[in-house]
Amino acid sequence: MEKNMKRSKEKKSKKKIWLWILGSLVAIFLIFIGTAYYAIQKTMNKINTPLIEAADNEGIEQKTVTKKEPFSVLLLGVDERKDDSGRSDTMIVVTVNPEKQTMKMLSIPRDTRTEIIGHDSVDKINHAYAFGGVPMAVDTVEHFLDIPIDYYVFINMDGFLQIIDTIGGVTIENDMDLTYNSYHFPKGDVTLTGDEALIFSRIRYEDPRGDFGRQIRQRQIIEAVMKKASSTSSILKATDMLEVVGDNVRMNFTMKDLIQLQSIYKKMDRNIDQLSFEEGDGTKINHIWYYIPNDAELQKIQAELKEHLK
Template sequence: MPEDNNEIVKNNQHHHHHHRRRRGWVLFWSILGVLVAIAVIFAGVAWHNLSVTTSDMYSTSGANAKRNARQVLKQGKPVSILLMGTDTGALGRTDRGRTDTLMLMTLNPQKKTTTIVSVPRDMKVNLPGYAAYSPAKINAAYTYGGVKETINTMQKEFDVPIDYYVLVNMKGLEKAINRVGGIDVTSPLTFSFEGSSFKRGQTYHLNGEQALRFSRMRHEDPNGDYGRQQRQRLIIAALLKKSVSYKTLLNRSFLDTLSDSSQTDLSMKDMLTLARKYSSARENVKQDHVEGNNDDEGGVSFQSVSSDERQRVTNLIQESLQN
């Protein structure tokens, strides 16, 4: 492996919770790409703009396929999508970066349910394609082997199929929120971070920069990174709600921001299928997370996930993928 990549991962794995502040506040606003497609299809507007956008975003993963994803969509069966957020683009970075946020989402049109499971970025894993660099944090999978290694690692750790993925880099989040005129969120706790203050139970209208501050803080959260994940999901929901509108769909600059900052193996045809067969899955949203314990090994701070917890998450995902 090239020396510079070794250094990247070395820095990644030796980061401790109390060392330098990490810019790992990436939010999966790009999932709105799928839901925006649904709105566009039903509304019959901005079709050309969205077609160009989704074409620019498309990229296959190269990961090991556990099943035929196209057939799953065609038959309208429950489908899984891995949502990945990278810190690429932060502070002028041009390297591949890390997946500082991972969420596995399943859409079940029969049960009319969407299930979202957050995975801690410091989860201790063995990378299937890079055994020599294991154990490693799960966010190092992207640094070593990109989307392919991340998907393969997730499938190995939880023994569930990942049909599609959506990847977004943090550089576009602030722009996306600003493009829709800001978002409204209610803070679940009282805290201050980088000049912004929030009070529990109070609703705020946030621009892109403020939304990043709201979602980044974790050291002062009594639930640590898990609390941060909760605030990330609040931002996701707010952006989804704000983005699905005629004004946004007709906004070429917003769609350009989407394509410049996102990557997915969902084609326009796949999105059309999702629109026709999976819209009912939005009626109920279940949220969960993988729970780990602090594990310091060789000076590296991991989140160690027990076999029982892994099995619990596996059962949850497998159940959500049943008709």
């Protein structure tokens, strides 16, 4: 069953979710420059949040996207509910080498057991966000992969799904028949409202792939939202979309960075190398289930990402 999970995960990860998120955000902002500059600037002021190291609380010098210098991005999809700091259910690291016009994308299993930097503990990697927000999540991923993380994109999955109703629902290709309480999601194309998408994105135990299946569905929803949000039919709803984006997305990309990204990411659409953990094992420690990466495989992935950032 674990092998089936990995094969399904690897197949669906080719969705290029990172491209849709950054590319579509760029499209939404740039379409309205000149006609809705104030609204765009107001949203960017809310979204742009510089990164601060969790360990010493000192500001990190902000990097600027260029057409030559390699950089890395951590995408955090967080299931953050009322009165709950949430956990990062989706953690994707992307390294980009503009000069080589190549990109590498790695999904980190949320239950991966590792040292939580700044918390003096060993726990599931997705708990880093719950313990110390984006800074601790970034510090922990940097330590786990032994590479610097230059940028992050944070998405509050719960609140972000509000945009689905704003744009009139989204359609995704569901790869298996799923039922959760009164909700039924048949295999094939399924059109979802915001509430339905929220349930669909949280299903875990009803899917034999467990958390791997949930990650697949969350990526599908984010991709569908960003794709439709950047379509011509959604232009008239831009003000509402910007408001939802402003409330539920945080990143340390500036507007200048996003404009630069627009000219970079299109050239890399066919040059994405998908990396994944395939040789680790699941085990229980003190009655808690963890994913334990294979040391040799982890070192190989670390070396490949380091080389790509040169």
